[in-house]
Amino acid sequence: MSAITHHVPDAILASYAAGSLPQAFAVAVASHVSLCAHCRGALEAHQAVGGVILEDTKAVAVSASLKDSILAQLDAPYTPEPVYERNGIFPGPVMEVMQRHAPRWKKLGMGVRQDILSADAHGSVRLLYIPPGQAVPDHSHNGLEMTLVLQGSFSDETGRFGVGDLEIADETVEHTPVADPGAACICLAATDARLRFNALVPRLLQPLFRI
């Protein structure tokens, strides 16, 4: 495969490091960083800034018993957090959202499929499956949308996006991504607005399918 050329901007990496990035975008960023050593280095640089700020923070005395209480717990049994490893094309953070399941595709028409992994008022994370040569169905999004390519590639007015590339588009970006020839394109798409894809697509497809 070709090298990753579309990366995470600094302000978004800083926000992810600080934990202020909405959950859906955090899944996309953590997935991209899992695939991209370049952005992993940049993320760790932001964590270094956070570390310097922590070092320089004015100390506040802890209660007298805290240290002994912690030292006494060092040997206590505990349940380690689950580790989500990459599985095929799916990076660990995607496996975590899928809870290690295989995708549960739902047909959207024109060979396009989607699997909504999570959706609430704060945003949505979904997988998209676009057959080669097929355009990504038009969908509007308020705010930002991040699209991470997991398999195949797509191209739009702004360039070509291959495996690991992250496209970040806001509502001002008018683009028509089309899956390139070859393998079907599978993407992770994250939005910070309520999901509108579902309602909108059947309406767009209505004239075609008379549904």
Add this chain to the structure above:
Amino acid sequence: MLTQTIDRPNLAKSNKVTPRREREPVSQTKNDYSDETIWMLAVRDTRDRGAFAALFDHFAPRLKGFLIRGGASPQQAEEIVQDVMLTIWRKADMFDPHRAQVSAWIYQIARNRRIDIARKENRPMPEALKEEPELEPDASQILGLEQETTQLKQALAALKPEQREVIEKAYLGELTHQEISMQTGLPLGTIKSRIRLGLQRLRHELKDLTQ
């Protein structure tokens, strides 16, 4: 003898107080590691409880102050300090001094814990890269990263108070990614390059990352 201080830009002009560590000439042996790095490696490699207690004395009051600044009550802050300190002990094998200062590593653990509690769901994390046990430590890389971090600290100290305030808010998670402007004058490029050198040591694993 050639020391790494020669090619360091003079960023310290505005620093009236120079911390102890920065005055020491840097040769390239592990005897010159910072106290925090020495303690953390002792915890990681020999499960040294004395070193853990030293880390507690250094970081617990700073963590408490940091968490209170980030909006936690004193009691919440102590609970999180306890969780963070236990995580340091339990996940010590994930600490890689070629890529992170102890403060940066702890910052990241503390942000995770804070977000997990606030959102009641786990913050998505990139897949972990673990140093192979047979890999020899590279003292010049570890010291190089300590020097870059010192420069970052000096650059932060040289900022105007209102600029510094914005940076602190950003890394405390109080700003959205839209609000974070990276026009801060922080020389992040050099520490990114240094951390990427640390990542290259893991190229065996990174090769898989780019497939």
